Amino acid sequence: MSTQLDEYLEAEIQSLLTDGRVAELGITVNRREHLLVLGGEVESTHRRDEICRQINQRFPDVQIVCDIGIIRASAPSEVEEIS
Amino acid sequence: MIRIAAVGDVHVDKDVLGRFRPALEELPGHADALLIAGDLTRHGTVDEARCFATEFGGLGVPVVVVLGNHDHQSDQQARVTEVLTDSGITVLEGDATVLELNGHRLGIAGVKGFGGGFAGACASNFGEREMKEFVGTTEVIAARLEEALKSVQCDALVALTHYAPVPDTLLGEPLEIYAFLGCYQLGRAIDAAPTALALHGHAHHGSERGRTPGGVPVRNVAHPVIKQAYNIYQLLSETVDTELIST
Numbered sequence: 001m002s003t004q005l006d007e008y009l010e011a012e013i014q015s016l017l018t019d020g021r022v023a024e025l026g027i028t029v030n031r032r033e034h035l036l037v038l039g040g041e042v043e044s045t046h047r048r049d050e051i052c053r054q055i056n057q058r059f060p061d062v063q064i065v066c067d068i069g070i071i072r073a074s075a076p077s078e079v080e081e082i083s
Numbered sequence: 084m085i086r087i088a089a090v091g092d093v094h095v096d097k098d099v100l101g102r103f104r105p106a107l108e109e110l111p112g113h114a115d116a117l118l119i120a121g122d123l124t125r126h127g128t129v130d131e132a133r134c135f136a137t138e139f140g141g142l143g144v145p146v147v148v149v150l151g152n153h154d155h156q157s158d159q160q161a162r163v164t165e166v167l168t169d170s171g172i173t174v175l176e177g178d179a180t181v182l183e184l185n186g187h188r189l190g191i192a193g194v195k196g197f198g199g200g201f202a203g204a205c206a207s208n209f210g211e212r213e214m215k216e217f218v219g220t221t222e223v224i225a226a227r228l229e230e231a232l233k234s235v236q237c238d239a240l241v242a243l244t245h246y247a248p249v250p251d252t253l254l255g256e257p258l259e260i261y262a263f264l265g266c267y268q269l270g271r272a273i274d275a276a277p278t279a280l281a282l283h284g285h286a287h288h289g290s291e292r293g294r295t296p297g298g299v300p301v302r303n304v305a306h307p308v309i310k311q312a313y314n315i316y317q318l319l320s321e322t323v324d325t326e327l328i329s330t
C-alpha cells in the first residue's frame with residue numbers, strides 16, 4: 001500500500017525532523033497533487049540534504065520536492081538607529 | 084554612541100563552522116559588542132557549544148548570549164554554559180552585565196524566557212499540575228528578567244531573550260503556535276524598567292520590528308528573519324550622528 005499524502009504524514013515528517021539528528025522545527029510541508037513540497041531555510045547545505053535523505057529513507061514511495069534554502073550569512077551594510 | 088551587533092538562532096554544529104566567520108571578522112570595525120539571542124547550538128551538546136565558541140568567540144569585542152530551547156535539548160545547559168564562559172563569552176540567565184563602551188555604560192539583562200502567549204490568547208496558571216508548572220515557569224523567568232533589568236545602573240539598557248516579549252514580531256508565524264513562541268510577561272518585565280531596546284529570537288518565520296505596550300522597541304534578530312550574519316543597532320546617538328543619518 002502506498003503512503004497516503006495526508007495530515008498524518010505531514011505530522012510524521014515534522015516529528016521525524018524534530019526528534020532525530022536534524023532538529024529542524026521550521027520546515028514547512030505542503031501537499032501538491034502527488035508531491036510533497038518542503039520549504040523553509042536552514043543553516044547549511046549539509047542540513048538540507050540530510051532532511052531530504054531522512055524523509056526519502058522513511059517514506060520511499062513519496063515524491064519529494066526540496067525548496068529548502070540556505071540562510072545567507074554576509075555582513076550587514078546598514079545600521080539602524082534606535083530612538 | 085554605542086553600536087551593538089545582534090543575531091539569534093544560529094544553531095551551530097560542525098556543518099556551520101566557517102559560515103559566519105568572514106562576516107564576524109569585520110564586526111569589530113562596525114560594532115562595539117555582539118549579543119546573541121539563544122539557539123546557539125543545534126541540540127545543546129557540549130561538542131556543539133565548542134563549535135559555537137570557535138565560530139563566535141575571540142572576536143575582539145564582548146560577546147553576550149542567552150541560551151535558547153535548542154540549547155536545552157540535551158539537558159546539558161550547565162556544561163554548555165561552562166564551555167561558553169571558558170571561551171570568554173558571557174552567558175546571561177536571570178542576571179545582567181554592564182559593558183563600558185566608548186565612555187558609556189551598556190547594561191544587558193538576559194533570560195531565555197518561555198512560552199504562554201499574549202493578551203487575549205494566553206495560558207493561565209490554573210488546572211492540571213502540568214499546566215500550572217508551564218505558566219509558573221513563565222512567571223518565574225519573567226520575574227527574574229524584571230529584577231535583572233532593574234538591578235543595572237547604566238546609560239543604555241538592553242533586554243536579551245530567546246522567546247518573544249510581544250506578538251508584533253511573530254507576524255508570519257501560524258497564530259496557533261504564538262503561545263509557544265513567547266509571552267506577555269516578558270514584555271511586562273521589559274516595560275517595568277527603563278529599557279531602550281529588547282532583542283529576541285526563536286520565531287524563525289516571524290518579522291523584525293515591534294514595540295512593547297510601554298513603547299520599547301523590540302527586534303526579532305533570528306537569523307532566518309534578518310537573513311544576514313548580524314544586524315547593527317545604534318544607541319545613545321549624539322545629535323551630530325542623527326543629523327548625519329537624516330540628511
Ligand SMILES: [Fe+2]
Nearest residue numbers: 092122285287
Ligand atoms: Fe531557533
Ligand SMILES: [Fe+2]
Nearest residue numbers: 122151152285
Ligand atoms: Fe528556539
